Amino acid sequence: MTSSPLLDVRDLSVSFLQGGRETVAVDRVSFSVERGKTLALVGESGSGKSISALSIVRLLPPGAIATGQALFGGQDMLKVSESELRAIRGARITMVFQEPMTSLNPLHTIERQIAEILELHGMRGQEATRKRVVELLTEVGIPNPEARLGAYPHQLSGGQRQRVMIAMSLANKPDLLIADEPTTALDVTVQAQIIALLERLQQTYGMAILFITHDLNLVRRFADTVCVMQKGRVVESGEVQTVFTAPSHPYTKALLTAEPKGAPVVEEADAPVVISADDLRVWFPIKRGFMRRTVDYIKAVDGVSVTVRAGGTVGVVGESGSGKTTLALAMLRMIRSDGPIVFLGSRIDGKSVAQMRPLRRDMQIVFQDPYGSLSPRMSVAEIVAEGLTVQRPELGLDEQREIVARALKETGLDPATMDRYPHEFSGGQRQRIAIARAMVLEPKFVVLDEPTSALDMSVQAQIIDLLRDLQRRRALAYLFISHDLRVVKALAGELIVMRHGKVVETGPAAKVFSQPENDYTKALFAAAFRNQSELTEENSRVGKMV
Structure with a gap:
């Protein structure tokens, strides 16, 4: 029994x-x-x-x-x-x-x-x-x-x-x-x-x-x-x-x-630099005692240099807490940092919030947590159009909705759903809304912070294809942060491997993937591809049956 x-x-x-x-x-x-x-x-x-x-x-x-x-x-x-x-x-x-x-x-x-x-x-x-x-x-x-x-x-x-x-x-x-x-x-x-x-x-x-x-x-x-x-x-x-x-x-x-396929978009040899950072540092003070004196620092980003060109993607990988997202937020001037940051030919590391506002149209971010970044009190149309309202105030409501509809359609969502609210969508659908919000202003530089982490494998492949298509048509520059090395391999032309706030290895992605030099990089790749090797063999067998 x-x-x-x-x-x-x-x-x-x-x-x-x-x-x-x-x-x-x-x-x-x-x-x-x-x-x-x-x-x-x-x-x-x-x-x-x-x-x-x-x-x-x-x-x-x-x-x-x-x-x-x-x-x-x-x-x-x-x-x-x-x-x-x-x-x-x-x-x-x-x-x-x-x-x-x-x-x-x-x-x-x-x-x-x-x-x-x-x-x-x-x-x-x-x-x-x-x-x-x-x-x-x-x-x-x-x-x-x-x-x-x-x-x-x-x-x-x-x-x-x-x-x-x-x-x-x-x-x-x-x-x-x-x-x-x-x-x-x-x-x-x-x-x-x-x-x-x-x-x-x-x-x-x-x-x-x-x-x-x-x-x-x-x-x-x-x-x-x-x-x-x-x-x-x-x-x-x-x-x-x-x-x-x-x-x-x-x-x-x-x-x-289903898995991400295809090769990264290769930027032109003479493609202009969209954004660069040199010896960038983000140190958070550790304060102790009654007087709250600074006794040490958490070196979240410690001397990192990066260059992103038009039509190119720089992938940033590393374990959680390695400084990947902090690096991206510093380059967007969303947190304080030290070290020169040049965007579209001009230094921006010393600019005030008001001075940065006109530049926000050209630099966007897709956050890791789509639900946390979407207001539950705003409809999808209002969320996606929020940037348009600020950056293009001359647009009428009908024009806004037409642009929003195109953005939603591009990211695989039904424009008829634009008057719904975030809680009515699945996690993967919310991430597509976040991508639509970033793309609606037609930016030149986009930070993709784990943009496929909430998506199933078949939708991951669709989103990567979408991002590559947008990149080809608009010569977009991407800083792509991910822990999924399969996705990074399909999208990034250059690769940065971070650990404890520092860059431990960098170079063309194909070379780093095929011939990693740093022991940490080797361990990171081994953990990723060992977990996938057995399933890859199964997928090969299943593929013959389909």
Whole structure:
């Protein structure tokens, strides 16, 4: 006689009522998660993966209607009382959300936020609580955790914020962990560490994991079973090895063979320099004592030089906290720095905010966290048109909407959705909105800070093709920041490898990828391509069947 699964979802359907019209997001989905096992939900953005998971813990937005059953330990989570739900949520079932910046309180320190979880579920004593917080931060790979206890979310890199979220979710040793893209913001080496951590905790505590991801490499390594979702339905499910080696559904086959392809755009030999920085430094002072004297510095960027030409892409890679994003923000003059920055032939490092404002039209950024950078109170049309309102005030409303519609269409979104709000879109769709907002002003220099991190593999390929097409037509200069080395290889002509704020290797991307010289670069590439090698072999076999 076999034991019942820890989580048994039966005929789950989720619909949204808006303006008297019903939209079905999840359509009669069934799956189960065994104790101590991992089930992966995979599929393109908008396929219903996250909505299915949110239904289990009743965290759906207003207007959502969920039917069916979600049996957890014999209790139907769709019908338990609010008090029963609170006792389960955060203790027996925990969740790692896709966008850590929107889940962490910007006004509370990291220590306070993790400690609150522990105290809500029974831990007492300041010393014991602090000790446990430090243990959790150490487990998820936060360096020097004692020094980070007083840090606020904005003082951490995207990857470090995600690790804090994982620490919070593991604080009470749950029976079921719902991990919604838990490694999205992490570089390849830390991805491996986090997956190894989850595997170890799973073995130690018998924890079940519902793993939501678009990274098929991680699914193949980490999950026991998989459900492939498309347009709110499960189109294929089974043991991971079976589904990956002998997929039966055309959509599954397409997912397994989808990856960024093609070569980077090669700029003209005499292409003008759009932006350059020489010996750039961003040092954050460490203040201590009653008088708050500066005793040392965090050297986030320490003597970095970079040149980006029209029509070219410089890729910046390195582990979380290596200074990649800080470098980009300094070049955009969004944070203070030392060292000359030349944009379109003029020094900009000494310019004031008012002096920089006319230049903002020509320099744009796509942020790593699309939801955190999109105002929830503004429609998509208002978000994309915001730059037009500031930089091109002569445009009428109809002209604005026409330009916005073109920008949305270019990024693969339906212009008819421009009056909707960000919460009505999936993570991948929100990232496309962010790209449309950056491109609508037709800039000359664009910082792409993990622009594909929230996207599934098939959409990654589409976005990379889009970015290359825009670059060819407009001679755009890109500074491309990513931890996904496959994407970097497809887009970047030049490569910078950073570690602890310094450049450890630089040169033509093809040469650095094929003949890395620095030991750190070799280790970074080995971690990335070792994780992908087995899946590449499988994709080759699947490709012959399609």
